[in-house]
Amino acid sequence: MGLALPLAGLVAAQDDPRRKARPQPNDRLVFARGDRQGQPIMLADLPAGGPLLTAYPMDPTAKVVRDDSRLNQILLVRLDPSRLNGDTRERAADGVVAYSAVCTHTGCDTWDWQPESSTIKCPCHFSEFDLKESARVMNGPAPRRLPALPLKVVDGALAVAGGFVGRPGFEAGG
């Protein structure tokens, strides 16, 4: 009997549509992995100039983390606001920029951070994106930029100001 309830709870959690929904305005951002997985990310957790952090959005009232879709992974890094282009600066919160963490080429979600240029490189087929300039594709096979995510700061914590600008993930094409 002791086992049955938690199992049922688990199944319900897996089917929760809130966990699959894309980031919504006012969602908080939480650590996607590591020791502080699931805890809110504060502005102070992001040192200027990197490194990258990976986050999931969390429904702020129900405290449901939207981690049931790989496409909800969000890349965060804090850059010098004076070096950001117009759109990027508008979407940033105190220099913190956010993008979909899923490569628009064929969907990898591991990144190599290049601090000198504030760019990231996808190790799968070497596409490079400029995080200062709306994640413009600089090199490689990716067909389009990474969707940006507008941010704000609420009580020192990072929060979502609006949905992804564009659809996250790859396109099968053809």
Added chain:
Amino acid sequence: MSAKKLASLGFVILVALGPAMLNAQSTVSYTSVTEQRLLNPEPQNWLMYRGSFNGWGYSPLDQVTPANVKKLVPVWTFSTGVNEGHQSPPIVNNGVMFVTTPQQQVIALNAKTGDLIWRYKKDLPEDLLQLHPTNRGVALLGDRVYMATVDAHVIALDARTGAVVWDTTVEDYKKGYYFTLAPLIAKGKVMVGTSGGELGIRGYIAALDAADGKPAWKTYTIPGPGEPGHDTWPGETWKTGGVSVWLTAHYDPDLNLSFWGTGNAAPWMGDMRPGDNLYSSSVLALDVDTGKIRGYHQYHWNDSWDWDEVSTPLLIDFPKDGRTVKGLVHPGRNGYLWRLERRADGIKFVDARPFVTQEVFTKLDPVTGRPSYNEERKPRAGASVTFCPGLWGGKDWTPASYNPKTKYLYIPANENLCSTLVGQAKPDPYEPGKLYLGIDRPKTTMSWRQGASHIGELQAWDMTTGQRVWTHKFPFQNWGPILTTGGGLVFLGGTNDRNFWAFDAKTGAELWKFKTNSGITGVPSSFAIDGVQYIAVQSGWGVDAQRMQARLDTFRGTKTEVPQGGVIWVFALKD
């Protein structure tokens, strides 16, 4: 078998009836493919990945010869509509051609006219990760066409209409499992092997019943607890040890054995999983009825170079010490040309020698073939190590070819390349579906040996003497799968200049080339209709050829543009 039992084996089956994505523009009668026909394919047809179970990539057709090949011209082309690496052979059964493309399309065409018969396109999950956006071809049996997909399904289509007959989910793609290979079909079974060695899978080979897609057997490429070889993996490393299967097995019907090449162990640094790590970088002999392992040969133990031994050895019989050896011949990614003996009781080492500069092996055991290593050249945790050949090896997945008339083996090789790998002090923790390499990725580089004059090579080796007879050099890399013909020719693409090449099989003389739309990494095939011999290939650059190009450009400070987009090309002699 009950649904519960099926689920416990990890298979989900969905039977979908009715037409898939159909676009019938041409109708042509279809000839059923019997097992008998697969055992003895007619010269005018190309019924499986390498044309025949022995894996030779040989067409007996002899209309196109060194004397007339200059008159080869395209007779039709067909745009696939997608980018990325087009690696599958045009497979032809009595006038009907089947081609697969990246993003999991199967295109059926009238092989003579190029008219579309039908097109199937799999609806791929939006959160799919495709480390290798490709597909290496269909398999045929009866009136069906079989494909293994990049989201880990195996699908049977009606050969006449493209309608889905069955669709089996073999594995959860979210855990990093996927298929790139064309299935092997023998004795009513569809056999496939899993990719995902860079994502920390535990590889396996699975057989499904060709009739209904139900699982028949499943054999892991990493032995589990209690199985022989399990002790070659410390602790829990066997659970995430990789050992993918990337290419179609070859099959010896007399021995009832299928031979599978296996990939690298994961993560990449050998000292993160001390031991031989069976059956990584090996060839496995599997009984096709039961999936039981009847023998193996591990080319190199405790792989640390990302040297997948992905290619399947060719079944070639060769003379040695006064007798005929029923052989397995494998030009390895580790840069050695391996000759083994295939027997009912296992696989035996015969001989091996380097076919490109190899600075890692110091010697081979003369009896077992087990190499000793120069430890300085073995990548490890917390160190930077440079080695040659580099991580793409002396030859990657691109199939070699054997011509029974010349008795030469043709190898698409890359010489003079080296890699530098920097091992992490400790691998990042394993996470399902994520890269699991154990390397400091940004520090991975490629270089070429000082004074190198070229990279790509087409090599011919005489299997009667075991000696190299000729080499054609290409300035840059060669990623060209090979076709050889009864007319005495060798065809391949593989170069970044978009050319499709023909060479004299006997002398190695360059006889013909043709610039296509993109770079060619497709497997060429040959077939005949109404007495006309055709040569067919897909052009469409991508995946590892493209990755190597990016590495070379970084090293050289260049930017090489190889245009993308897939096109099927079919050539014949101009009257």
